[in-house]
Amino acid sequence: MQASRLVELPYSSFDDDEDDDTAEQDPGVWYPDPPKLSPFSHCVRYLAFLWNLLFFLLGLLTLAVGVWGLLAKSPLPAGVPLSSDPMLLFVLAGLGASAVSLAGCLGAFRANPCLLRFFLGAVLAFGGLEVLGGLLLLLARRRLRDALRDLLLLCLLRYQDDPDLQFLVDEVQRNLQCCGLESYRDWESNP
Structure with missing residues (x-):
């Protein structure tokens, strides 16, 4: 009859009083310890x-x-x-x-x-x-430029309707030091 050994599994709790926490392993198989972190x-x-x-x-x-x-x-x-x-x-x-x-x-x-x-x-x-x-x-930079131009003209038209839009347009024009898209005359489209 072959002798069996009880081997502790890595990261398992091992208690001498209980056999439930141990597993039967083949004595010829070696299980390495997990590597230590540097x-x-x-x-x-x-x-x-x-x-x-x-x-x-x-x-x-x-x-x-x-x-x-x-x-x-x-x-x-x-x-x-x-x-x-x-x-x-x-x-x-x-x-x-x-x-x-x-x-x-x-x-x-x-x-x-x-x-x-x-x-x-x-x-x-x-x-x-x-x-x-x-x-x-x-x-798509050409189409994007045209779409952005149309969007900015729409922003000029709806400037009075939305306070967020007012703030955004004011900040962009203040930071870029400009007025309108090409000139101040762009604002004439806003009633």
């Missing part, structure tokens, strides 16, 4: 945690600014859909950034492969979308 690995792990914590907090700040902007207007002006509100972009960007950063933060802190894979996939997807968007902007 000090450099610990440093990288905590830096990744802190970096993601910073972006998580920035995402929450962006989300708070968006929610504050939506609530500050209380009722939206009649006929203006919520999807055209620029504060909604802040809310969505804040939600996305904080969710992805939280996954990276927790994944780095707990060394959770699932969260780290989600974080890596989301960062790669956002990066790929940015590259794709840049290429599309490069290819």
Whole structure:
């Protein structure tokens, strides 16, 4: 009869009084101990945690600014859909950034492969979308310029209707030190 040995599995609790926590193993099979992390690995792990914590907090700040902007207007002006509100972009960007950063933060802190894979996939997807968007902007820059011109003329026409639009147009013209699209005469289209 072959003698059987009880072998402690890595990361398992081992109690001499109970046989439930042990497993019977083939005595000829060797199970190595998990590798120890180097000090450099610990440093990288905590830096990744802190970096993601910073972006998580920035995402929450962006989300708070968006929610504050939506609530500050209380009722939206009649006929203006919520999807055209620029504060909604802040809310969505804040939600996305904080969710992805939280996954990276927790994944780095707990060394959770699932969260780290989600974080890596989301960062790669956002990066790929940015590259794709840049290429599309490069290819369609003439049409985009014309569409932007039409949009800015529409902003001049609706300047009096929306306080957010007034603020945006005023800030753009103050920072660019200009008035209108090509000259001050563009404002003559605004009744």
